[in-house]
Amino acid sequence: MSSPGFWSDESVSTATVKKLKTLKATVESWEAAFRKYQELNELNGIIKDTDNDLLAELDRDINILLVKVDKLEFQTLMSGEFDRSNAILSINAGAGGTESCDWVSMLLRMYTRFSESRGYTTKTVDLLYGEEAGIKNVTILIEGTSAFGYLKSERGVHRLVRISPFDSNKRRHTSFASVDVIPEVEENTEIKIEDKELSVETFRASGPGGQHMQKTDSAVRITHLPSGIVVQCQNERSQHQNKETALKILTARLYELEREKKEADLLKQCGADKKKIEWGSQIRSYVMHPYTLVKDHRTGYETGNIAAIMDGKIDDFIQAYLKANAKGRKC
Numbered sequence: 001m002s003s004p005g006f007w008s009d010e011s012v013s014t015a016t017v018k019k020l021k022t023l024k025a026t027v028e029s030w031e032a033a034f035r036k037y038q039e040l041n042e043l044n045g046i047i048k049d050t051d052n053d054l055l056a057e058l059d060r061d062i063n064i065l066l067v068k069v070d071k072l073e074f075q076t077l078m079s080g081e082f083d084r085s086n087a088i089l090s091i092n093a094g095a096g097g098t099e100s101c102d103w104v105s106m107l108l109r110m111y112t113r114f115s116e117s118r119g120y121t122t123k124t125v126d127l128l129y130g131e132e133a134g135i136k137n138v139t140i141l142i143e144g145t146s147a148f149g150y151l152k153s154e155r156g157v158h159r160l161v162r163i164s165p166f167d168s169n170k171r172r173h174t175s176f177a178s179v180d181v182i183p184e185v186e187e188n189t190e191i192k193i194e195d196k197e198l199s200v201e202t203f204r205a206s207g208p209g210g211q212h213m214q215k216t217d218s219a220v221r222i223t224h225l226p227s228g229i230v231v232q233c234q235n236e237r238s239q240h241q242n243k244e245t246a247l248k249i250l251t252a253r254l255y256e257l258e259r260e261k262k263e264a265d266l267l268k269q270c271g272a273d274k275k276k277i278e279w280g281s282q283i284r285s286y287v288m289h290p291y292t293l294v295k296d297h298r299t300g301y302e303t304g305n306i307a308a309i310m311d312g313k314i315d316d317f318i319q320a321y322l323k324a325n326a327k328g329r330k331c
Helices: 010-046 052-075 098-117 147-154 210-215 239-270 306-310 315-328
Strands: 087-093 121-129 135-143 156-163 172-183 198-203 219-224 229-233 282-287 293-296
Touching: 010 052, 052 315, 087 098, 087 147, 098 121, 098 135, 098 147, 098 156, 098 172, 098 306, 121 229, 135 147, 147 172, 147 315, 172 239, 219 239, 229 239, 282 306, 293 306, 293 315
Parallel strands: 156 282
Antiparallel strands: 087 135, 087 172, 121 135, 156 172, 198 219, 219 229, 282 293
């Protein structure tokens, strides 16, 4: 940081400072835990077996330290290149019409509540309402340390089984929704997008959003011609802001596309197969009738408290996946 010219490139210097702060916070947390361990170890050597009050206090402090160390060990699972980045999360309704659109609304609320519980901020980038109710598809930006590291475990198909509130005969329905999560990448990545590769369209934003959105062609749709990837943004106040956000998402999707290609090559070398994200391969089932159960089919972790899960308390599912994924890596 003290070297000549370090601050001349603002994007590089900002990214370096951010990385340094993260590393410093991690090291300091481990050092504090180690100092506490040394303190308790010394105390254990001088306490007599008859000092019941001191023994009880020592036992309590040890348990507190174990909880802290467990949390620090869990943080080591966030070792991916973009695990500490913001997350771009998209939810798309599957077959099932209004049922699936309502399921997207429920999942959106679940991830919003989860984000709020961790102190993250959420911003809706694009949203398309269902014809009768619910949401057909939605993309949100979740900003906060390790947002992608936590939410990457949610990528896949989510299945809901319940008595439909839209069915007058009160029959049981199964609905599907696909969740995609990619990291927000820094502007100085190797992904370079040229203007000639883009087809940019503007249109009038749809749905609720105020007079400004409904009277001007502020929404932006960008098609990346070489890859065919299409992104759009309509929730910012100006066309320029919408284009800027759409380009940010396009860059993230292109980076993810390249990463998936490299990962596929690596899996072939390791003799492993990557599971496709498709309607027949749900990662998690949420059953509301005839019993209550949420089960992750990748880890086997399950709970009957579906109300808490739909209120955003999905931390245990995320931890189970990340721990299982770390143990199961072949390369």
